[in-house]
Amino acid sequence: MKLAVNIAGVELKNPVMTASGTFGSGRDFEPWIDLNRLGCVVVKGVAATPWAGNPPPRIVETWGGMINSVGLQNPGVEYFIAEDIPWLRQFDTRICVNIVGRTVSEYVAVAERLAGEDVDLLELNISCPNIKEGGVAFGVQAEAAAAVTSAVKKVARQPLIVKLSPNVSDITEIARAVEGAGADGISLINTLLGSRIDIWKRKFILSMKHGGLSGPAIKPIAVRMVWQVAQAVKLPVIGMGGIMTGEDAIEFILAGATAIAVGTASLLNPEATMQVLEGVESYMRETGVEDIADLVGIVK
C-alpha cells in the first residue's frame, strides 16, 4: 500500500499533516504520539519578531467547533530557528513553516531569514482572521494575495504553499491569482469568521468580539472549497477544516486534496493525527486501493 505523496517536489511519507496553530512545534504532543509517523509537521505561525497575541478570552466553544482569537502569539523567527528546527529534526518527518506578517515586507523578512535554514516547505498564511492589519486583508483580495505571494516567492528557497481564507465570495479567484503569482501549492481552509454573544452579560465572549471558527462544524464548507480550488488550479492542494477521522480525510482527498491537515481534532484528542492516519489506511485496505494517489480528486 503506497501512502507517500508529493507536494511541490517534497515527498511526504503519508498525507497526514498537522494544521498550523493547533500543534505548536510538536513538543506538546510528544507524550502521546510518535512524530516520526507524521507526513509533515506544520508549525504555528512564525513572524519576523515576537508577537504578544490578543487578550483573553481567546477561546469559545460553539456547536461542533470552537472560535479562537489567539492572534498569532509567537516568539518570532529567531527563536524558531534556534529552538524548534533542531528539535523537529530529531524526527523523520517534514517541516513546514507557517509564515505570518502584517505587511508584505514582514512576510518577506521571515521567508528570507528561513532561506538558509533546514526546513522543507513554507506556508504563507494570508488568511488569519485574528489580527487587525494585514493578515486577512491579503487573503480576501486577489491582487493583494498575488502581490504578497510573488514578493515572498522571490526570496523563498523552499516550495511555497499559500494558505487561503474561506471568508471570500469566490475562492477560485484567489486560488488562480496566487497560482499566477508563482505559488507551488495551495492549502485551505483557514478558519471562518465567527462570533458568540453571552446573552446574560449581553457581551461578546471573546475579547476581540470575533474569531476564527474551526472544527467539524466547518467541514462541509471546506470540502466544497477544496473541490472548487482543485478544479480551478493545477497546483497540489492541501485540504483541511474539521477533519476528525480517516473517513473525513478521505472525503477531502476524493475532493482533490493531495494531502490533508488535522487541526482542532488534535486539541481535543492529542492522538487524533494517528487515528486519522490509521483510518485512511483501513479505508484503503477495505476498498482495495493500492496507492493513495489513485483517490486524489476522482470525484468530479
Next chain:
Amino acid sequence: MVEKRAGRTACKILQNRQIADGIFEIVLQWPKILHRPIAGQFVNLYCSHKGRLLPRPISVCEIDEDKLHLVYAVLGKGTAEFTTFQAGGLIDLLGPFGNGFSLEGKPGRALLVSGGVGTPPMVELAKQLKARGWELDVVCGFRSQSYLVEQLSRYGTVHIATDSGTEGFSGNVIELLDHEALSGDTLFACGPGPMLKGVQTWAKAKGIPAQLSLEERMGCGFGACVGCVTKIITDNESGFIYKKVCKDGPVFPAAEVLFQ
C-alpha cells in the same frame, strides 16, 4: 525523549451526587495507566454530547488510593450534562495537567484562601501540607451555602464567609482574614479573578508570599492552542507577557500575576 502518557481514557464513575445547591461531587476510579495527580493540577472532562467538544477543566479535589474526587458547579450546558452521568457509567478524561502548588519550604503556618469552586483544590492541598507538618487556616468564601468543610476541617481550622451571611462570617474572604486577624508564613488561593486580585493585594501588604491558582477558558488543556493565557509581569515594553494557564500554571506566584 519525554515520558509517554495515556490518551483520552474512559474512567469508571463510582459516585456522582449533589453536595450543595448546584454543586456535585463525582468520584472516579483512577486508572493505573494515568499519572497520579498532585494538588493544584486539573483534569479535562469531556461531554458525551457531540456538539460540545471542548474540555471542561476540573481541579483535583482529593485523591485516595485509586479514587479521584472532583467537585463541580453546574455552570452551563456541559456541567449540567455531567449531573446526568450515573454511577457505573464512564466519563472521558485526559490529564492530569498543570503545574500544581509548590509545597517546598520549611513547614510553618499556611493560609489557604478560596472562593466558591476554588474550594475543591484546597482539600488535597490541605492534606498534603498537613502531612508535611504545616499548621493550616482554611478561609473559604461561598455565596450562601458551604461545602467540603468537613473534609477541610480534618487538616486545619476552617473559617467560613458567605455573601448572604447565612453561614459563618457575613462578607468576603478578605474581610474575614482581617476580621480574624489571620496570618501565616505562606498563602495559597484559588477562586474567581476579583477575589484573587484582593488576595494578591492583601498578601503583598502583609508581606506573605502567595501562590494563586487561576482559571481561563481552555481549548486543549495541554499547551497546544495558546488559548488559555494570562498576563504575567515581565520587564519589557508592555510590562507583561502572556503565559498559558494550562501548562505554565494554573498556579502562579502572586507577585507575577498582572490583573486587569
